[in-house]
Amino acid sequence: MKNGKVVILTLLISLSAIAMLCAKVEYGTASLNKFKSYEELKEFLQNRRDSGTYPYSPFLKSFGLLELNTMNDYDYSKTNIQVEGVDEADIVKTDGDYIYVISGQKVVTVKAYPAEEAAVLSRITFNGTLKQLFINGERLVVFYESGSWSEAQTFINIYDVSDRKNPVLKSEIAVDGQYFSSRMIGDYVYVVIRKAASLVEGEVALPKIYSEDGNRVIPATDIYYSNIPDYGYIFTTIVTVNVLEDKQEPNDETIFSGWTTNLYVSLENIYLAIGSGDRTVLHRIHIENGEISIEADGEVPGYILNQFSMDEHEGYFRIATTSQMASLPQDPSGIILHLQNNVYILNM
Incomplete structure (x- = not known):
């Protein structure tokens, strides 16, 4: 999906006629x-x-997936795994021996294995709304929000839990905006944060990042935008941190675009999907060892159900959408709506 024209192999499946059409088109x-x-x-x-296309605030969420994996000589479940090697944050995580769970404003560590030794080992209290967490060996990553919707900040806290009874905070990073989703590949965590774009007394409040190295505003000249029009605009910031580093300046990229509603992540790319009326706008961000670069965008007709409507296979990005079409019958009593399923294969 390169800048400029996008070549798409389109498979249209009509629910009404059960007909198929396969063709190469430029879109x-x-x-x-x-x-x-x-x-x-x-x-x-x-x-x-x-122009009347501002602001736009849909509230959509992606769904999770439960997958079983094997470790050592006994089994335990990992949550939210769509792509092998790409972990997804959740409110409960386990490494097989310990369970880390969000409960109210606390993260609780529980000794889970062996069962006869089960016990609560520690509780970490937060002054905000806990969202999700990761566990990576002896590092615990916690995401939480603080502040109202318009002034929300997302915090990324990294703890050393080598002593499960006494977790130690090793790093805290905050970013203006609301937490949307995150992934962990190896020792790197990629976090997607959305901040409403607003004019306050005629000025734009640009997103800021707060870390141990100091606070900084993301300059306008570092922010990408697309020529694809949308109903509303927000700042979508992708932040990456190494969970093993105590004090660090995170890598980040920001896109000024519509409201990101779904996310798909492979081992090499992040795809942001933005529902925009009768079409879906896509942004591709390349990722490698904590480095991120915004590389391409495009759009396809229809809307998607959730993150499982997207995947990447052998260098191609595949996305399933649903389009809604109206027809006016001879009887003027009403309009007939037809749903059409589409599968688009995009050449990256």
């Missing part, structure tokens, strides 16, 4: 650019607001 002339200045970003947002 979209999307391109990614960075803003040249803060003034250009502000003008971009003002133009969208004046």
Whole structure:
């Protein structure tokens, strides 16, 4: 899915006629650019607001998947695994011997194996809304939010849990915006955070990142945008951290686009899916050993159900969508709606 024209192999499956059509088509002339200045970003947002496409705030969530894996000489379950080698955060995680669970405003560590030794070992209390967590060996990663919707911050806390009775905070990073989702590949965690784009007294509040090395505003000239129009705009920031490093400056990239509603992550790419009326806008971000780079975007007709509507196979990105079409019958009593399922294969 390169900048410019996107070649798509389209498979249309009509629910009404059960007919199939397979063809190569050209769809979209999307391109990614960075803003040249803060003034250009502000003008971009003002133009969208004046056109009546601002703001846009759908509330959609992805679903999870339960998969069983084997470790040592006994079994335990891992949650939310869509792609082998790409872990997904959850409210409960286990390494086989211990269970780490979010309970209210606490993260509780429980000795789980062997069963006769089961016991609560520690509780960490947070001043905010706990979202999800990861466990990586003796490192616990916790995501939580603080603040109201418009002023929310997402915190990424990393703990040393080598002594399960006494977790030690080793790193804390905060990013303006709401937590959306995250993945862990090896020792690197990739976090997606969404911040509403707003004009306050005529100025745009750019997202900020807070870490041990200091606070910084993400400059407008580092923010990407697409020429694909949308109903509303937010800042979507992808942050990556190494769970084994105590103090670090995270890598990050930010896209100024519509509201990200679904996410698919392979070992090499993050795909952000944005529902935009009768189409889905896509952004591809390449990832490798904690490095991230925004590389391409495009769009396909229809809307997707959830993250399991997308996958990557042998260098191609596949996405299943549903389109809704209306027909006017001879009887003017009403409009007939037809649903059509589509499968698009995009050449990256």
